Each structure stands twice: as C-alpha cells, then as structure tokens.
Amino acid sequence: MNALITISVLAVLVLYLGLYKANKALLPVTLLGLAVALFFTINHWNVFTGPTFNDMMSYDNFAVAFSGITITSTMLILLLSKGYFEKISDHVAEYYSIILFSLAGILVMVSYHNMTMLFIGIEIMSVSLYILAGIRKQDFASNEAALKYFLMGAFSTGFLLFGVALIYGAAHSFDLEAIKMHLETNLQTGQAISPLFYTGVVLMAVGMAFKVGAAPFHFWTPDVYEGSPSLITAFMSTVVKTAGFAAFLRLFATCFYPLHDFWMPVILVITIITLFAGNITALYQNNFKRMLAWSSISHAGYMLFAIVSLGSEASYGVFVYAIAYSAASIIAFAGLVLMQANTGSDSFDSFNGLGRKNPFLAFTLTVAMLSLAGIPLTAGFIGKFIMFSNALSSMHTWLVVLAVINAVISIFYYFRVIVAMYFKDAERAELEIPLNFKVVLAISVVATILIGIWPAFLPNVI
Amino acid sequence: MNPGELICYILAGVVVISALVVVLTANLVRSVFLFFVTLFALAGLYVFSLADFVAVTQVIVYVGGVLVLMLFAFMLSNKELLNSLRQPAAAKLSMLTNIPAGIVAAGVFTVLAISTKGLQLAAPSGMSLFPAGMLNAGDNTIHLLGVRLMTNYLLPFELASVFLLMALIGAAHLARKGKEST
Numbered sequence: 001m002n003a004l005i006t007i008s009v010l011a012v013l014v015l016y017l018g019l020y021k022a023n024k025a026l027l028p029v030t031l032l033g034l035a036v037a038l039f040f041t042i043n044h045w046n047v048f049t050g051p052t053f054n055d056m057m058s059y060d061n062f063a064v065a066f067s068g069i070t071i072t073s074t075m076l077i078l079l080l081s082k083g084y085f086e087k088i089s090d091h092v093a094e095y096y097s098i099i100l101f102s103l104a105g106i107l108v109m110v111s112y113h114n115m116t117m118l119f120i121g122i123e124i125m126s127v128s129l130y131i132l133a134g135i136r137k138q139d140f141a142s143n144e145a146a147l148k149y150f151l152m153g154a155f156s157t158g159f160l161l162f163g164v165a166l167i168y169g170a171a172h173s174f175d176l177e178a179i180k181m182h183l184e185t186n187l188q189t190g191q192a193i194s195p196l197f198y199t200g201v202v203l204m205a206v207g208m209a210f211k212v213g214a215a216p217f218h219f220w221t222p223d224v225y226e227g228s229p230s231l232i233t234a235f236m237s238t239v240v241k242t243a244g245f246a247a248f249l250r251l252f253a254t255c256f257y258p259l260h261d262f263w264m265p266v267i268l269v270i271t272i273i274t275l276f277a278g279n280i281t282a283l284y285q286n287n288f289k290r291m292l293a294w295s296s297i298s299h300a301g302y303m304l305f306a307i308v309s310l311g312s313e314a315s316y317g318v319f320v321y322a323i324a325y326s327a328a329s330i331i332a333f334a335g336l337v338l339m340q341a342n343t344g345s346d347s348f349d350s351f352n353g354l355g356r357k358n359p360f361l362a363f364t365l366t367v368a369m370l371s372l373a374g375i376p377l378t379a380g381f382i383g384k385f386i387m388f389s390n391a392l393s394s395m396h397t398w399l400v401v402l403a404v405i406n407a408v409i410s411i412f413y414y415f416r417v418i419v420a421m422y423f424k425d426a427e428r429a430e431l432e433i434p435l436n437f438k439v440v441l442a443i444s445v446v447a448t449i450l451i452g453i454w455p456a457f458l459p460n461v462i
Numbered sequence: 463m464n465p466g467e468l469i470c471y472i473l474a475g476v477v478v479i480s481a482l483v484v485v486l487t488a489n490l491v492r493s494v495f496l497f498f499v500t501l502f503a504l505a506g507l508y509v510f511s512l513a514d515f516v517a518v519t520q521v522i523v524y525v526g527g528v529l530v531l532m533l534f535a536f537m538l539s540n541k542e543l544l545n546s547l548r549q550p551a552a553a554k555l556s557m558l559t560n561i562p563a564g565i566v567a568a569g570v571f572t573v574l575a576i577s578t579k580g581l582q583l584a585a586p587s588g589m590s591l592f593p594a595g596m597l598n599a600g601d602n603t604i605h606l607l608g609v610r611l612m613t614n615y616l617l618p619f620e621l622a623s624v625f626l627l628m629a630l631i632g633a634a635h636l637a638r639k640g641k642e643s644t
Contacts, residue, residue: 008624015631056617094635101628108621116618124625131632199573 001057002040003067004107006033011100018093027082030096034075034103041067045461051113055175063111065319065461066246070106073239073326074099076443077231080334082436084231088136095135099235102128106243110250115164115174118247122160122211125243126153129236133228145227152210152220160207166200176255183258193259201256201263205270208251212244214270214300215277222281225293230340233289234333237296238326245303245318253310260310267308268399274301275406282413288339288346291413292332295372298410299325302403305387309394315462317386323458324371324379324451327444331368334437334444335361342431348416352426361433362421364441369414371448374407379451470510476503494532501525515604 010033017025044059051058078099085092105124112118130153134146168174170193171182186193206217213221225233256263278298285291303321306314336346338361343350355362371380384407391400433441450457480500484493501524508517611619 011628053617054614056615091635091638094631098628098632098635101624101631104624114618116615117621120618120621120625124621124628127625127629128632131636134636137636195576202573 001052001059002043003037003071004104006037006040007100007104007107010034010037011097011104014093014097014100018091018097023086023092026093026096027078030078030100031075033100034071034078038068038071038075041071051177055177056114056117057108057111058113059111061462062246062250062315065315066110066242066322067107069242069319069322069326070103070110070239073242073330074103074235076330076440077234077238077333079436079440080234080330080337081231082434084229084337085135088229095132098128098131102132102235103239106239109243110246112247112250113176115167115176118251119161119164122247123157125240126157126211129153129232129240132232132235133224135232136229139227141227142229143227145224148220148227149224156207156210156217159203159210163200163203163205163207166196166203170194170197170200176251180255180258183256187258198259198262201259202266204251205263205266208244208248209270212241212248212300212303213297214304215274215297216270218274218277218297218300221297222290222293225296226287226290230289230333230337233293234330234337237292237333238329241296241300241303242322242326245300245306245322249307249315249318252307253314257310264308267304268396271301271304271308271399272402274298274304275403279406279409283409285413286347288348288351288417289336291348292329292336295410295413296329298406299372301406302384302387305391305399305403308399309391309396311390311394313386313390316460317383317390319462320379320386320451320455320458321383324383324448327447328368328371328378328380331364331441331444331448332372334440335365335368338431338433338437342429348420349424349426351417351420352424353421353428354431355422356425357428357430358433360438361431361441364445365421366418367445367448369417371452373411373414375411377449377452379448382451382455466510470507473503473506473510476500477507491536494529494536497532498525498529501529512599512601513603515607 010030013033014026014030017023017029041064045061045064048058048060057063078096081095085095088095102125105121105126105128108117108121109125112121130146130150133149134142136142164174167179171179173179173182183193183197185191210217225237228236252260252263252267275298278294278296278301282291282294282298285294299321303318303325306318306321339350340346351365354365367378371378374380374384384403388400388403391403477500480496480503484496484500487493487496501520505517505520505525508514508520
C-alpha cells in the first residue's frame with residue numbers, strides 16, 4: 001500500500017515540478033521516488049497475513065514479486081528517457097506523471113483481491129497508455145496508434161466488465177475468495193453452477209487476452225507498438241505485459257481454478273494460435289520495431305503456458321520468464337532508440353556493420369536476441385525451460401512439441417539482427433552511446449547472463 | 463403476468479429494438495436521437511432491478527450529459543464532414559466482407575442464447591433472486607450506496623479519483639495547442 005501511495009503522490013509531485021519549470025529535477029526525483037516505492041514493496045515480502053482494506057488488496061509474495069519487476073523495469077526504461085521526451089515537446093512533466101500513474105494502476109492490477117480493484121487497475125493502466133501512445137501529436141502513425149488502441153481497448157474493457165457482471169450475478173460477490181468458495185461448495189454438493197458463470201469466465205478470458213495481446217485478439221498490437229514512440233513501446237511490451245499476465249494468472253490460478261476443466265481448452269487453443277501467429281508473421285518483417293512487436297505476441301504465447309499448466313511452479317515460471325523477457329526487451333528497445341536517433345531508420349539493414357563500430361552495443365544486442373530466442377546460458381532459456389517442464393508435468397506433451405517448433409522458428413528472425421551486425425559490412429559512423437544507456441544496457445546484460453548461468457541466484461520468492 | 467412484469471418486458475423490448483435501429487440507421491443524427499430512447503428505457507429497467515440510484519444517474523449523466531455533448535459535437539462540426547461519415551451505398555452490397563463479422567456475432571449470440579436457456583430466473587428451491595440480506599423493494603438504496611462507498615469500497619472509490627486525475631492531465635495535454643501547430 002505504501003508503494004501505491006508513494007507512486008501516486010510522486011506523480012502529482014512531478015506535475016508540480018513541471019509547473020515550476022524544474023525540468024532538470026524531473027528524472028532524478030522520479031527515480032528516487034521509484035526507489036522508495038521499491039523499498040516499500042520489498043518490505044512487504046513474507047509478512048502477508050491476509051487481504052487488507054476490506055479484502056480489496058492482498059499483498060502476498062506474488063504481488064511483491066510482480067510489483068518488484070514492474071517498478072524495476074520502469075526505472076530502467078525511465079533511465080533511457082533522458083533527453084528523449086524533450087524532443088517531442090516541452091511539457092515533459094506530463095509524460096513522467098502519466099507513466100507513474102500507469103505504474104500505480106499496474107500495482108493495483110498485480111495485487112487485487114476484488115474484481116472492482118482489477119477493473120480500476122486495468123483502466124488506470126490502459127487509459128494512461130492510450131494517452132502515451134499518442135503523445136507525438138504531429139505524427140500520423142502515433143495518432144493512429146492512440147486511436148486504434150483506444151477503440152480496441154475500450155471494446156475489450158467492455159468484454160471484461162460484462163464478464164465481471166455475469167460472474168457477480170452467479171456468485172453474488174466480487175471477492176476472489178468468495179467466488180472460489182462459491183465454485184467449490186457448488187462442485188462439492190453437486191449443485192449446478194449457473195451458466196452465467198461459464199459465460200462470464202469466457203468473457204473475462206477474452207478481455208484479458210486482449211490486454212496481453214494474445215491471438216486471436218492481437219490485431220491492435222503491431223500497429224500500436226510501431227506507431228507509439230519507441231520508449232513507450234518498450235514500456236508497453238515489458239511492464240504492461242508483465243502486469244497483464246500477473247493479473248491473468250491471479251484470476252485464473254486462484255479464483256477460477258476449480259473450473260479449470262472448463263476453461264483449460266479455451267486457453268490452450270489461444271496459446272497455440274498465439275505462438276504460431278506471432279512467430280510466423282515475425283519472420284516476414286523487415287522492420288526491427290515491427291519484428292519486436294510480433295515477437296512480443298509470440299512471447300505472450302509462452303507466458304500463457306503458465307496458465308494452461310497451473311502447478312505449484314506456475315507463478316515462479318511467469319516470474320522468471322517476465323524478468324528474462326523484460327531485460328532482453330529493454331536492451332532491444334534501447335538499441336532501437338539509439339538507432340532511430342542516429343540513423344532515423346529502424347530496418348534490419350541499419351544494423352549492418354554495427355559489430356565493428358560499436359562492439360559493446362552489438363554484444364548486448366546479441367545477448368538480448370539470444371535470450372529472446374531461448375538459447376542456453378541466457379535467462380530466456382531458463383524461462384522457457386521452467387515453462388516447458390511445467391507443461392510436461394501436466395501432460396501437455398503436444399503443446400511443448402509445438403512450442404519447441406516455434407522456438408526454432410523464432411531463432412531465424414532473431415539471428416537476422418546478429419547476422420546483420422557482425423557479417424554484413426556497411427560504411428557507417430560510430431554511434432554515440434550516452435552514459436545512461438550504457439548503465440541500463442550493462443545492468444540488463446548482467447541480469448540476463450547471471451540468471452542464465454546461475455538460475456538459483458533468483459530465489460523462489462513466490 | 464402482473465402489470466409490473468408487463469412494463470418490464472415492454473421496456474426491455476424498447477431497449478433492444480431502439481438499440482438495433484441506432485446501429486442500423488445510416489443517418490448519424492437520427493441514431494443519436496434514437497439513442498435517447500434507448501438510454502431512457504434502460505433507466506426504466508434499472509428501476510425494475512431495484513437500482514433506482516443508478517437509474518437516476520443514468521438519466522442525468524448519459525441522457526443529460528453525454529448525449530447533449532454528442533448533439534453539440536454535431537452542431538459544431540461542419541456539414542461536409544458529417545456527409546463524408548456516411549457509408550457509401552456500395553458498401554452494403556459487398557456482403558462478402560461482412561461474413562467473418564457475421565460468423566463471430568452469430569457465435570457470441572449462440573453462446574449467450576445457450577447460457578440464458580439454462581438460466582432459471584425464477585430462482586430454484588427457496589433462493590430468491592436477491593439472496594437474503596441484500597435488497598428489498600423498500601430499501602433506501604442511496605443511503606446504502608453511500609455507506610458502502612465510504613466503508614467497504616473506499617479504496618476503489620479513492621483510486622477512481624486517481625484515474626480521473628490522470629485522464630484529466632492526459633486530455634488537457636492532448637488537447638493543448640502545441641508550439642509547432644500554431
């Protein structure tokens with residue numbers, strides 16, 4: 001709760017700083033505030049006694065873990081933002097403030113214990129993103145992204161809300177524990193569960209799949225990710241995606257678990273379609289940013305594994321996968337931002353010859369691509385390994401076979417970047433890498449390799 | 463069927479039919495005016511669900527606020543813009559492109575129809591539609607709502623204010639005239 005208050009107040013404070021034209025102080029104050037919020041979050045670890053605030057929130061270890069990842073990723077992304085928003089307009093404070101509000105919504109999303117909190121959290125997060133997608137007011141692609149995201153997002157929220165309403169109609173409660181009790185008592189006494197409940201579960205699954213960008217509800221993702229400013233895209237594809245999965249997992253793993261025979265096939269089909277749609281389309285992209293958008297869809301497929309094969313390790317699997325994916329994506333987007341700032345292009349060809357001129361950047365990008373592809377000795381491999389072994393232990397052998405095929409497909413397009421950097425020569429000037437980028441790249445690479453070599457470094461915190 | 467039920471069904475029918483016409487009419491102004499009817503009838507349905515406060519807010523916020531705002535938008539925008547919004551007649555002929563949407567809509571409708579078929583609104587064995595301790599027809603719902611909002615649901619209520627503040631900042635930022643656009 002302290003973290004939530006800190007971040008909300010910080011957002012207002014940042015606005016005040018903007019009002020008094022203290023633009024130099026914005027980034028340090030934001031980072032400091034986030035560090036305080038992170039400290040408060042970690043303080044909650046292992047002290048969980050039960051849901052608080054009239055059973056609205058539950059700050060269990062699950063919430064602590066995912067709040068921790070999202071706050072840390074936000075700090076890394078904001079570190080990259082030095083001098084970035086100034087190019088868009090003079091009113092930088094608003095951008096920081098809206099990102100912070102979005103993070104506040106995310107903290108609610110990962111620690112809710114009541115459907116109303118889930119809804120409000122998702123709305124705070126998404127509405128901030130609609131705005132952030134459109135902050136380049138003069139850029140047509142940015143406007144298109146904002147409008148498309150807004151319309152699609154509003155539509156999916158409708159699904160989600162309808163699902164909540166139907167479930168309330170069947171179970172007479174918004175409380176996750178009460179809904180679970182309703183299901184369990186009905187199943188034990190052999191009473192029929194109202195058809196409204198089944199419809200509600202399906203509608204909520206549709207709404208959540210929209211929010212995490214899983215196929216067949218992924219059509220907004222490529223255009224929105226491509227049209228938004230690159231740093232905002234980085235925020236969307238790491239922090240927001242992690243939060244979406246945390247909310248998804250909490251809802252289905254705890255609340256709807258007694259009904260898993262019913263919704264498992266639905267999620268299974270969504271997973272398989274997501275994997276294939278994401279990976280096969282990513283093969284045909286010539287633009288690095290668009291490739292990352294499609295690859296983020298395919299990674300949504302891998303993360304859905306945790307929901308398909310709910311086991312004791314499911315939360316841990318998503319936790320590790322989210323860290324691995326966030327670290328690698330932040331590196332990739334940092335590279336993209338540098339490339340766009342220096343060459344104005346984001347096609348694969350603009351990476352030609354980078355290996356000779358900028359060995360450090362090329363090395364970090366290589367590690368990121370290897371991690372995203374799931375090559376051993378990187379964090380991505382450990383994430384995929386935990387997901388796959390979970391799925392195997394719950395007898396989803398075919399799913400794992402399909403996923404391995406997809407992992408092989410993904411190697412092809414990730415390696416295009418590496419090939420371009422090291423094996424294609426081009427006359428190019430050396431990119432200038434600011435210090436803050438170096439710090440973020442170094443932190444992410446160290447995290448990726450450390451988890452890859454020594455997974456026990458990450459304790460099972462959940 | 464008692465008169466109350468009859469009125470309820472008539473209202474429900476009005477909602478469904480007028481909503482259909484709103485979607486199907488090509489003329490935007492006409493659909494906005496029909497939307498008035500939909501929202502009013504919906505407010506009536508809320509009254510029948512013992513949610514009189516929601517009914518009142520529905521009339522004040524949607525009928526009084528949102529729809530009037532829509533009408534203002536029409537009056538302030540120019541005629542050519544509205545004309546271009548109308549779909550060309552040729553689009554209706556190419557039914558082929560509508561097939562996927564039609565299939566999805568039919569699918570959703572089937573799911574809903576199946577789920578309502580199994581639903582017994584007259585609640586089974588001794589359970590009323592509103593379980594004990596929830597609501598009676600004579601209750602002062604505004605009082606109950608106020609108490610709930612300030613006790614159990616205080617946290618969501620406060621967070622809604624965070625949400626509104628954020629939306630306000632964002633809207634102000636997006637609507638502000640930038641230096642470059644002047």
